[in-house]
Amino acid sequence: MTPETTEKPDDEIIEVQDLTVRFGDLAAVDGISFSVRRGEIFGFLGPNGAGKTTTIRTITTIQRMTSGRILVDGFDVDKDYLEVRKRIGIAQQHISLDKHLTVRQNIKQHALLHKIPRSEMDARIDRAVELLGLDEYMDRLVDELSGGWKRKTSIVCSMVHEPEILLLDEPTAGLDTMSRHVLWDLVRTLNGRGTTIFLTTHYMEEAELLCDRVAIMDHGRIVAMGTVDELRDIVGRVTVETTDAEGRTVRRHFADRGSARTFAKSLGDRYYSMRRTTLEDVYLSITGGNLA
Amino acid sequence: MTGPLTILDETYRVAWGDLVYIRDNIGEVLVTCLVGPLLYLLAFGFGLGGSMEQGSSQYIAFIIPGIIALTTLSATFSTVSMKILLQRLFYMSFDELKLCPIHISSMVLGKTLAGTVRALISCTAIMAIGHLVSPDVTFDPWVFVVVLVAGFTFSCFGMLAGMLCNHTQRLNLFNSIAIIPMTFLCGTLFDVSALPDGASWVVYALPLTHVSGIMRGLMLDTGVPFDSVLILLAYTAAFFAACYWLIRTNRC
Ligand SMILES: Nc1ncnc2c1ncn2[C@@H]1O[C@H](COP(=O)(O)OP(=O)(O)OP(=O)(O)O)[C@@H](O)[C@H]1O
Ligand SMILES: [Mg+2]
Numbered sequence: 001m002t003p004e005t006t007e008k009p010d011d012e013i014i015e016v017q018d019l020t021v022r023f024g025d026l027a028a029v030d031g032i033s034f035s036v037r038r039g040e041i042f043g044f045l046g047p048n049g050a051g052k053t054t055t056i057r058t059i060t061t062i063q064r065m066t067s068g069r070i071l072v073d074g075f076d077v078d079k080d081y082l083e084v085r086k087r088i089g090i091a092q093q094h095i096s097l098d099k100h101l102t103v104r105q106n107i108k109q110h111a112l113l114h115k116i117p118r119s120e121m122d123a124r125i126d127r128a129v130e131l132l133g134l135d136e137y138m139d140r141l142v143d144e145l146s147g148g149w150k151r152k153t154s155i156v157c158s159m160v161h162e163p164e165i166l167l168l169d170e171p172t173a174g175l176d177t178m179s180r181h182v183l184w185d186l187v188r189t190l191n192g193r194g195t196t197i198f199l200t201t202h203y204m205e206e207a208e209l210l211c212d213r214v215a216i217m218d219h220g221r222i223v224a225m226g227t228v229d230e231l232r233d234i235v236g237r238v239t240v241e242t243t244d245a246e247g248r249t250v251r252r253h254f255a256d257r258g259s260a261r262t263f264a265k266s267l268g269d270r271y272y273s274m275r276r277t278t279l280e281d282v283y284l285s286i287t288g289g290n291l292a
Numbered sequence: 293m294t295g296p297l298t299i300l301d302e303t304y305r306v307a308w309g310d311l312v313y314i315r316d317n318i319g320e321v322l323v324t325c326l327v328g329p330l331l332y333l334l335a336f337g338f339g340l341g342g343s344m345e346q347g348s349s350q351y352i353a354f355i356i357p358g359i360i361a362l363t364t365l366s367a368t369f370s371t372v373s374m375k376i377l378l379q380r381l382f383y384m385s386f387d388e389l390k391l392c393p394i395h396i397s398s399m400v401l402g403k404t405l406a407g408t409v410r411a412l413i414s415c416t417a418i419m420a421i422g423h424l425v426s427p428d429v430t431f432d433p434w435v436f437v438v439v440l441v442a443g444f445t446f447s448c449f450g451m452l453a454g455m456l457c458n459h460t461q462r463l464n465l466f467n468s469i470a471i472i473p474m475t476f477l478c479g480t481l482f483d484v485s486a487l488p489d490g491a492s493w494v495v496y497a498l499p500l501t502h503v504s505g506i507m508r509g510l511m512l513d514t515g516v517p518f519d520s521v522l523i524l525l526a527y528t529a530a531f532f533a534a535c536y537w538l539i540r541t542n543r544c
Binding site: 088 | 302306308309382383389390394541542543
């Protein structure tokens with residue numbers, strides 16, 4: 001974070017108010033409100049079809065909203081879309097690259113579109129490429145790359161213009177273990193330099209590891225939001241996991257160890273494990289409908 | 293801040309990838325753009341024209357401007373519409389365009405530039421060939437201006453089609469109801485006045501008719517029909533505005 005900044009560290013860089021996005025009869029996003037603070041890593045979780053991608057695409061001005069209002073750094077997504085676009089970078093879930101161009105050409109096209117001055121172009125591209133080790137793939141056609149390398153190319157594209165806000169829609173889907181760790185480090189580094197990061201993921205450890213705050217979305221609505229600790233408090237900090245008579249896994253959550261132990265004793269000689277509640281427990285509990 | 297220089301610079305930035313593709317695949321581009329018009333020249337100019345009483349030379353001089361007009365359509369519409377459709381629905385890279393801080397006019401100009409360039413390249417080639425086979429055909433620098441305007445107009449039309457269609461089959465519809473009729477009816481291969489009354493009105497409403505008319509006026513020195521210039525420019529403005537509106541309202 002830049003020390004000379006005069007902004008309050010917790011001011012809101014993305015504000016979403018009553019956002020609804022409909023596709024015909026389906027409300028993909030159903031009246032959600034939330035905000036992302038400047039300089040934080042914000043995670044968006046939720047089952048397939050929850051509306052995460054639609055929300056992100058609406059924030060980035062690509063998707064039309066049905067109703068509601070979104071401000072990005074104070075600019076209205078509908079009216080001041082050019083100002084909004086200057087501030088954001090996005091790596092889409094559906095990788096958006098021109099398949100008949102090479103990796104280098106795609107990155108350059110991207111840099112051109114984002115008005116990077118020609119004198120800085122090559123240096124910026126080299127810097128971004130180095131971060132994810134794309135160097136040796138630069139002159140290959142995107143069409144010929146494996147899925148993971150396509151994803152890395154699209155991530156490099158999303159940040160070559162060094163945006164203030166980086167939106168990553170499932171950035172680690174399809175990446176190998178090593179690359180995933182490289183990407184996590186990269187996200188932390190960029191965040192350390194002041195970039196606000198908004199990411200979606202289906203990997204709970206990833207969200208737990210990276211995100212300052214997370215929101216869980218289901219059926220177009222936000223069903224829970226807060227820091228991982230806050231969410232843990234909602235369902236209970238201690239989890240007891242055991243199996244029922246048919247062998248299915250059952251998880252029960254408790255506010256403290258005491259009540260968890262009492263429950264565990266009541267299980268008799270059934271096997272169980274007792275542990276700190278993870279984000280995955282919270283997620284399953286919330287999206288599984290256990291929590292009304 | 294939005295001077296013409298900004299728009300020019302942005303247009304180039306948008307067009308860059310498509311232009312690079314033309315540069316790297318110039319052979320393929322020439323073949324796809326030239327084979328059609330050359331076939332028309334052979335089949336109609338020499339084949340059909342050769343069987344005419346007054347001999348083929350007069351007819352060839354007549355159809356060369358028509359074929360050049362036709363090329364401004366054939367070299368642009370299908371490649372631009374297909375490319376936009378691909379970039380929108382399959383590569384998803386059209387999103388990148390919608391995401392960049394660039395004026396919408398520049399987006400339309402940039403996305404149609406590669407089409408306009410194709411029109412210029414192919415028409416220049418056809419003109420060179422035309423000049424060899426028919427010395428009656430003269431070249432006015434204005435011909436290039438018309439190619440530029442017509443190529444841009446039909447590229448905008450292609451962009452419009454590419455933005456409106458959500459399947460490749462839909463594009464075929466555009467081909468059947470607009471492109472094929474224009475190819476054959478719009479005074480490219482015969483004089484429109486030979487058509488029955490009702491049909492000639494329909495044909496008069498189509499843009500390619502006026503490109504043929506202007507082109508023939510310029511190349512055969514018979515005078516440029518002023519109404520055709522106006523109608524062509526009206527089409528240019530309409531297609532451009534439609535593209536602009538679709539992007540502005542995020543309907544593509
Ligand atoms: N262009 C579209 N037209 C019609 N329906 C759409 C469109 N895009 C998304 N949807 C629908 O909107 C809903 C939300 O989709 P969205 O892609 O936002 O979900 P998601 O949370 O990103 O899911 P995933 O985890 O699978 O990526 C889904 O039911 C989807 O079918
Ligand atoms: Mg998604």
